[in-house]
Amino acid sequence: MSATSHLNWPFFEARHRALAEKLGAWARSNLGDIDHGDTDVACRELVTKLGEGGWLKLTAPGDDNERLDVRSLALARETLARHDGLADFAFAMQGLGAGPISLFGSAAQRAAWLPGTRAGRAIAAFALTEAASGSDVANIATTARRDGDRYVIDGEKCWISNGGIADVYVVFARTGEAPGARGLSAFIVEGGNSGLIVAERIPVIAPHPLARLKFDNCRVPADALVGRLGEGFKVAMATLDVFRTTVGAAALGFARRALTESLTRVHKRELFGAPMTELKMVQGHLADMAVELDAAGLLVYRAAWTKDQGAARVTREAAMAKLYATEAAQRIIDTAVQLHGGDGVRAGHPVEALYREIRALRIYEGASDVQKVIIARAMLSEFSGAAS
Ligand SMILES: Cc1cc2nc3c(=O)[nH]c(=O)nc-3n(C[C@H](O)[C@H](O)[C@H](O)COP(=O)(O)OP(=O)(O)OC[C@H]3O[C@@H](n4cnc5c(N)ncnc54)[C@H](O)[C@@H]3O)c2cc1C
Secondary structure, eight states, X not given: OOTXXXXXXXXXXXXXXHHHHHHHHHHHHHSTTOOOSSHHHHHHHHHHHHHHTTGGGGGSOXXXXXXXXXXXXXXXXXXXXXXXXXXXXXXXXXXXXXXXXHHHOOHHHHHHHHHHHHHTSSOEEEEOOBTTBSSOGGGOOOEEEEETTEEEEEEEEEEEETTTTOSEEEEEEEOOSSSGGGGEEEXXXXXXXXXXXXXXXXXXXXXXXXXXXXXXXXXXXXXXXXXXXXXHHHHHHHHHHHHHXXXXXXXXXXXXXXXXXXXXXXXXXXXXXXXXXXXXXXXXXXXXHHHHHHHHHHHHHXXXXXXXXXXXXXXXXXXXXXXXXXXXXXXXXXXXXXXTGGGGGSTTOHHHHHHHHHHGGGTTTSOHXXXXXXXXXHHHHHHHHHHO
């Protein structure tokens, strides 16, 4: 089974096949020599390289006539994740961080920031989560109040990717037009703002820049508001609606790499006087991995294709894609570790790294349980609509 045979699926056009092939070749010759010792340095280098390669143009539209192509975003993430988890992270965050600006920003905001994020000159971050409001987004406590020609932001954000190295943050805060989700708004905060403090750097199992941020009398101009007052929840959810599918695509890339590593291993390794490939239970594991991989791919690219066909929202499809692909990838990678025996848990082995890389994807941008709630709610509301 080739790592690219799925490119013949009807979801794709010739330009998608060309993208996957070119990015794969680029990744093979550009990602091998990046030192991951210091993740901040590595991340900056990756954003610069991805920008110079022209790949970050996929993460935000270049002009008003261009739209985000979710199949291209997903294929790019799958391809990068197959080669290097941090490269996928650097690519993905340029899209998610700039997402509210590209989807809801004014012409001036888009002109101010998107050329930089698309070229790899400006690093982007998406600051939604707080210590007490991760899954429960409507519970956000950070506030933004109007003061003359400015807004003043106060509060804390937690688990913010690119926190500490970003040039531009989109920050979601309570402006109080209504209770809960309807009283939130989104603001652009520049990395150098003196009211934005990196309170803590958070180390995680698959290292990438991550921080808790403090906003202390953080003053931004009134035109830093993204979209309309009170529409912050809508801005956040519509952004996640586009990018959630691509988390599934990254999982697919990790899982595909795990299957390739496993196939190599079972061909090379001899057990009981014969190659491991001859053991029936090993064949069973490989078959399970391949089926789960294809099922995940079909859900991911169904969601991406549906969005690209002009669907206003793909909430159910994106939730199914993220839920299934991340959970399946965890199982596939776990099997890959098992098939590698001791080597599977040796620090620095590719499958050991994949085992750490995959875990957070089942938590961020909506934990798996939250995706189940979204899918069930969508189905139940369709059912009650049809029954009434
Ligand atoms: C590596 C990493 C990077 C991140 N990057 C960002 C970022 O860039 N920007 C950002 O804003 N946030 C980011 N996050 C935050 C992430 O989105 C949250 O961690 C996630 O939404 C879960 O929130 P929480 O950690 O508060 O967990 P909680 O909300 O406390 O949830 C804990 C668990 O409770 C269960 N649960 C929650 N809700 C339900 C429900 N309705 N029904 C049943 N079970 C439920 C789930 O099992 C869930 O995992 C990142 C997180 C990680 C780990």
